[in-house]
Amino acid sequence: MFMEKTEAKVLYMNGSTTTAKSAANGITLPSAPGISDPAGDFNNGRNKTIEKAGESELKKLFCILLNDVYNAEKRLLDGLPGLLAAATTLKLKNAFEQQLKQTAAHIARLERIFELIDKKTQVKKCSAMEGLITESKSMIRDSKEGTIIRDIALIVAAQKIAQYEIATYANLNQMALISGLTKSAEVLDSILTEEESTEELFSRIAEILISVEAEERNGILYWNA
C-alpha cells in the first residue's frame, strides 16, 4: 500500500514560499520532451503535401467556431447561477455575478458579429461547454457546502471554462484579422480581453482562498494516503 506523509510549507502561491517536499525528496519523475519553438522549422521541407485550403475553408471554420462559442456562452449563462448559488464566499459570488453579466454581453456582441458577416446563427451544441458545466456540477456534489474548499473547487471549474473560451476567442480573433474582418476582430478582441481578466480574477481569488485555508492549518498540510 502506498503510504506517504507529505509536508508542504504552504502557500502564498507566488512561488517564493512554496516548498514541495516531494521534489526535495528526490523522487524520480517520468521525463517529458521539451516544447520546441514552432516558428523556426515550419518550412523545412516536411510540409510539401499541405494543400491550399482557400478562403471558403477559412470562412467555414470561422463560422463553425463562432457558432460553437455562441452556444458555449448560452450554456454558460444557464449554468452560472448554479455556481453562484453554490459559492461560499462573497468574493466568489461577486465574481460569478460579474461573469454572468459579462456572459450576457458576450452573447450580444457575438450576435453583432453574425450581423457584421451577414450570417445567421446556427444551432450547434458545444459539447466542451456542456462537459465543463457537468463537471462543475460534480465539483459541487463532491465538496462540502459552506467551506473554502467548495469555493476552490468552483474556481477550478470556472478557470477551465474561462480557458476554453480564451482559446476559442484568441483563435477567432486571429482568423478575423487575417480575413480582413476588422470590426469583427475588434469585437472579438474586446471579448478576449474580458475573458482574460475574468480568468485572472479567479486566479487571484484562488490564491487568497488557498492562503486562508493554509493559515487555518497553521501553514502545514498533512497528507495521509
Ligand SMILES: [Fe+2]
Ligand atoms: Fe464569455
